[in-house]
Amino acid sequence: MHDRSTPFEATIKWTRKETRDTFTCAVRISNREIQKGYRFVPGQFNMLYVPGIGEAPISMSSSPLDRDIMHTVRIAGDVTTALSLLRAGEVIGIRGPFGRGWPIEEAKDLDLLIVAGGLGIAPLRSVARHIMKTHSPKKKTAHPRRMLLYGAKTPKDIVFRDEFPRFRDTFDVSLSVDRADPEEYWRGETGLVTQLFDRLSLDPVRTIVFVCGPEIMMQTSVRELILREVPEEKIFVSMERNMNCGMGICGHCFFGPKFVCKDGPVFRFSEISGLMGTKEL
């Protein structure tokens, strides 16, 4: 395994603007040996490094089977701004992959419900693409069912908007926005993403749920799912913290006793149900 505290070089193959403040950048690792040894699971993250500026933890939004590694980033701070200014052919540093990803194997024969809010769709797009590439049958089936609920602030904030038609080939997709723009045609729902649960008749015995989004949205989703008798053990959430080293030695990502960087970012809800909801943990 490559030494995890030293970044390796990767070349930007392309970048694409997703919404007004998000973009996707696809990179390829320069060194062939490292490229061959690099394997990730959807839900894991890389530390993207712009030398002279710093590092940011960004989850992969591509399938592990995609040729290039994609990261979908919100322009929020120094590093993500610097990343957004780079163009194809320029290079960045990468450390990773880090953390524990989504339990793809466990989900294989179960009904899978994906619940995403905002940019939380990024690590779940990795799951969706992966399922579309690997699991057969590719088309929608009665069992296992695959469902995707996505909530964004406004229709303009829907990340990967162009890709939803393709997701619909495999997933039952429902979209919701906090507020629709009256100037623009919107035929999805308006309101919280959790309202969409009502239209799914979940079979709690054979359903597994992956949730990623703002913490409050994840809390609400989990509460609603538990009301619908989905067991805590079958609900997975991806936590956000201030990951800095990625390998459990810097202490910035503590969520109670958990290192989000190495114990997570994806947690089985039953592992953290006692911590969720404690203020300022």
Added chain:
Amino acid sequence: MSVTATARKLKKEDLSFVFDQLSASHRVIGPKIEGGVIVLAEIDIHDIPTGFEDHQAAGSYSLIRSDRPEIFSFSVGPDSFKRFLHPPVSEMFTFRRSRTSITITPPGREEKPLAFIGIRACDLSAMKLYDRIFLEGPVKDNTYASLRSNAFIIALNCSRPGDNCFCSSMGTGPEVKDGYDIVLTELRDSFLVESGTVRGQDLLARLALEEATGIDVDEKQERTAACGRAMKKSIRAKELPGLIYRNPDHPHWADIAERDLECGNCTQVCPTCFCNATYDLVRLSQVSFKPPGLSGVRVRKWDSCFSRNFGRVHGGNFRPSRRARYRQWMSHKLAYTIEQFGLPGCVGCGRCITWCPAGIDITMELEALRDAR
């Protein structure tokens, strides 16, 4: 790690032999007075502050001349091995970046390994925790590994506790149990010396010492036991971590926050506080425009959970209140570490009590959490 070997005796005036054996091949780190405080530094035998005694209380430390007969007549100061194995500032690599390439160069490492003399049971417990954090994973940290791998450990059994010590209640001292190459116990007229590794055994063999008697071993047991009994402070370790986990909303956290200055002294002196942050340093002279590029150094430095930036991400802060930041620190010490690494995050050295300018005493604060809200 443990090697059964007979205990030996070293005359007090012959302690210099140990230095002689190590100083050619190692940087010997031990206690020394600097600015009225016993710190750790690269020393020779004459630097050991024999004849000084430290008086510690919550928020206070003073060093006075004493007529105590021991060579190690003092207890722990603010420093620990941490400053040497996990330096406050360390270089991770240098980088050079152009538009189309990044070159990373690892730092040159100190060639002479470290030897610690007089390291106490509490700090050895902390070092064991550090080994779990930085070496056992899931990823090995190069900086720590390179400094730790050849470090020679000469431990010391305490025969007198410091005023703020509470290691006996944490189960981390005062007797050194493992993690040393050799361990010294200061007896009335000599040192009892035992080896814990083959390296330690070899060193003892070179010193050609006389064998210790049963009486000497008994004296060691008596002294460490007496040291444990003399400790004034204690923590109810049996109630941990539950007491912390049950009380995230206890009103006493707000009470501590009223007194807390958020200076981060406790995190600096704590031998188990390991949190750190990394930065890029680029001098203006390292930036070039034709062709565009820059070079610089990536450094790692100690960080503190008392810093407002510690829990900050873009768009929010996970611990905006002082109450939450103090709770984070104390919970990490007394509860989380047990779950994370299977070892206590507090080793009972009492440094955080002594060096807190507000005199916040972790043992008393924990007691207060037991009170019904």
